[in-house]
Amino acid sequence: MEHSQANLEDAGKVVDAATKPDDNNEKVDYNDERSQHNDKRSQKRKANGQQYGSRGGRNDGKRHKKGDMGRGEYFRDGPDKRTKSGESREKREGQDAGRYGVQYSKEEIEAEERKPKRKVAVLIGYAGTGYKGMQITPTEKTIEGDLFQAFIKAGAISKANADDPKKAGLVRCARTDKGVHAAGNMISLKLIVEDEDIVEKINAELTPQIRVWGIERTIGSFSCYQACDSRWYEYLIPTHAFLPPHPSSWLAKKLEELADLAGDREGYEGRQEEVKGFWERIDEGEIQAVLAEIDEDLRWDVVAALQGEEEAGAKAARADADVDVLVKFGKSVGGRKNKGQEEDEGGAMSEDEEQTVEAAIVINEPAAAGAERKVAEETESVTATAPSEDTASVVNSMVDSAISLPDIIPATDTSTTHPPATSKDQDRLLRLKAATKSLRAAYLRAKRRYRIPSTRVVRIQEALDRYVGTNNFHNFTIQKSYRDPSAKRHIKSFKVNPTPILIGEGADEEKSEWLSLKVHGQSFMMHQIRKMVGMVALLVRCGSNLDTLTEAMGAEKFSIPKVPGLGLLLERPVFDSYNTLHAPKHGREALMFSKFETELEAFKAREIYQRIFREEEERNEFGRFFNHVDNFKEGYFLFVGSMGVKACGMDLGRGKEGGVGGEKVGVEDVDAGAIAGDGGVAEVGQAEK
Secondary structure: OHHHHHHHHHHHHHHHHHHOOOOOOOOOOHHHHHHHHHHHHHHHHHHOOOOOOOOOOOOOOOOOHHHHOOHHHHHHHOOOHHHHHHHHHHHHHHHHOOOOOOOOOHHHHHHOOOOOOEEEEEEEEEOOOOOOOOOOOOOOOOHHHHHHHHHHHOOOOOHHHOOOHHHHOOEEOOOOOOOOEEEEEEEEEEEOOOOOOHHHHHHHOOOOOEEEEEEEEOOOOOOHHHHOOEEEEEEEEEHHHHOOOOOOOHHHHHHHHHHHHOOOHHHHHHHOHHHOOHHHHHHHHHHHHHHHOOOHHHHHHHHHHHHOHHHHOOEEOOOOOOOOEOOOOOOOOOOOOOOOOEOOOOOOOOOOOOOOEOOEOEEOOOOOOOOOOOEEEEEEEOOOOOOOOOHHHHHHOOOOEEEEEEOOOOOOOOOOOOOOOOHHHHHHHHHHHHHHHHHHHHHHHHHHHOOOOHHHHHHHHHHHHOOOEEEEOHHHOOOOOOOOHHHEEEEEEEEEOOOOEEEOOOOHHHOEEEEEEEEEEOOOEOOHHHHHHHHHHHHHHOOOOOHHHHHHOOOOOOOOOOOOHHHEEEEEEEOHHHHHHHHHHOOOOOOOHHHHHHHHHHHHHHHHHHHHHHHHHHHOHHHHHHHHHHOOOOOOOHHHOOOHHHHHHOOOOOOHHHOOOOOOOOHHHOOOOOOEOOOOOOOOOOOOO
16 A cells, blocks of 8 residues: 555656746747657667668668658658659650750741631541551651641641640540551641641641541540540451461361360361361372472471471470560469550550560471571471371471571681581572472462351351450450459450452462451450450361350450451541530531541552551461461460360370470470560550550
C-alpha cells in the first residue's frame, strides 16, 4: 500500500507541473521539442550506421534532404512537382519545335491573310512500306509527317500554325506501326478548307503511297479516336498456306499417329480429302525431274545441305527484341506490365511496354562443310533418311522446309584462324547453292500454281464463324489470364471472301492466289487478329476438328503461333454513333468510307496488295512460317491433332512430355541466338484499338 501511495503522489506532482505556468509566463515551443526529438532520432540512426535516410540502410555520405527535415517542412518548402513537370515539358517541346513542320519568320506570318479554321475529319489511305509508322515524330519519316507537310504546302494550315501539329489539334483514329498499311484511316484536326479543290491540292503534294479520300466538316468537339465505334481489319493470306504439311514432316507423321490413337483416322482423312495426294504428285512430277538434272556427286549433298537436321538437331531460336521468347507449354513468363495491352493490330507496343511470351520455333541448321561459314541465303530444305543415288527415294524423303545455306570463306580471307577454302571447295559449294536454288524454286512454283478448292474455303468460313460473338481471347494475346475481364472481346463478323485474289504479273496460272479475310470488332488486343488467323490456318491445313478452336476460347492454355504481320491491314474505322446521333443533329455529313469505295479498292490493288505480294516473293515469310511449324519437334502445336490439347503433353516417341529426348524445353534450356514465334519473321506492327 505504501508503494502504491508513493506512485500516486509522484503522478500528482507531474500533473501539477504540467498545468502550472512557468516563472517567465512563456508558452512551450512544441516545434522546438519536435526538432530536438528529430535530432535525437537522427543521432540514434547515425550511431547504428544508418545515415541520411528515414528508412535506413544508406551510408554513402550524401545528403538526403527528406531525411534531414520533417515531413511537413519538406513538402511545404520543397519544389512544386507540377511546376517542374511543366517546365520540363515546355523545354522539350521547344527543342522539338520546327522539326515537325515548317517555321516561318514573323514578317511572313503577319503578311499572310488570316482565314478561318474548321474542325474536320480527313479520310485517308496509305501503304506503310518505307515509313516508320503512322504517328508523327520529330526525326522519323511517318505518314502523319508527310500529311502535315502536304497540308502546309496546300494552304490548309496557316504559316502561324505550321511549326507544330498540336496547334491544329491533330488526333489519329488508329495508330499503325512501321510498314503497316491502311486502306481507310482517319485524322481529325482544324484545317482551312474554303478552297473547293483542297483535296486535290493536298494529294498533289503527297506520294502515290498516301491518298486523301475526302475531308468532311464535323462538330467542334469531334475526336476521331473517341468517336470510333469499331474497326474493320483485313488479313491477306496465300491459299497455299492451307495446304497440309508435307507427308515427310514431323507434324504430318504425328497427325497420323494421333488420328490412330484417337480412332479418328477415317475422320482425319475425310477432312483432308480435297488435298489428298498433292505433295506426292508434286514430288513425282516435278521434284524428281529437278533432282535428275543435278550432278550425281551433288545430288545427295543438296538434300543433306538443305536439311542439316540430323547434324544440327533441334536448336531453339530467339530473334530480336520484337520476336517472342521461348517458354514451356502452358506456362507464362512474367514481364513488364503494359498499359491496356490494346491491339498492335493497330499499334504494336514498344520494347519497353511489353515482353512477348510465345512458344518456340526450331530451325534446323545445316552442318558445316569444311571451313567456317556465314549464313547468306535462305533456301527451302529437303529431309532425307539415308544417302541413295535413286532419285525416287530421295524425293520420297524430302520435306519442304526453310533453312539457310552457308556461304564460303574466300581463299584470301585472313580474318579467321580456320584454314581458307580451296578453289575446288568453292566451286563445289557454288554448284551446291545453284542446285539448291533450283530445287527451292520448283517448290515455290508448285505452291504458286495451287488453287484452293471451294470445299476448303467453306471449312475456313466454318472456323471463322466460331469467333463471332463475345468470347474469351486470353489465348490469342499475351500476358492475359482467363480470369482477366479485358480478355473478353466482341467480334461482330469474320468473313472470308469466297472469290480468291490473283496477285502477280504474267498469265493467271503464273500468279499467286490469295484469300481475303475481313474481321469486324469493337476492339482488339495485342496480336489477337494474327493469332486468330493462325489458329484457323493450322486447324484447316492439319485436318483438325474445329471443336479445338472453341476449346481455345476456354480456360485451357494453348500455345498459338501468330502468322506474319505482312498480310494485315486496317480496312476502315466505323462511326455509327456519330453518324446516327450527332451528324444529323448539327447538319454534318456522315463519315462513311463507302463514298470512296471505287478509289479505295483501286488503291488497295495497286499500292497495298502488290507490295504485300512483292515482299512475300522476296522473303517467303508465309512459306517459312508454316515450314518451321511443320518441322518443330516439340509438342506445343500438337493440339491440331485428333486428340486436341491433351496431345501436347503426351509421350509420342520423342522423349518425355513430347519433347526431344527429354523434358520440355523452357527458356533456361535453349541455345541463344535464333528465331521464335514467327519462324524467323520480323515483327510487323498493326493498328491501334
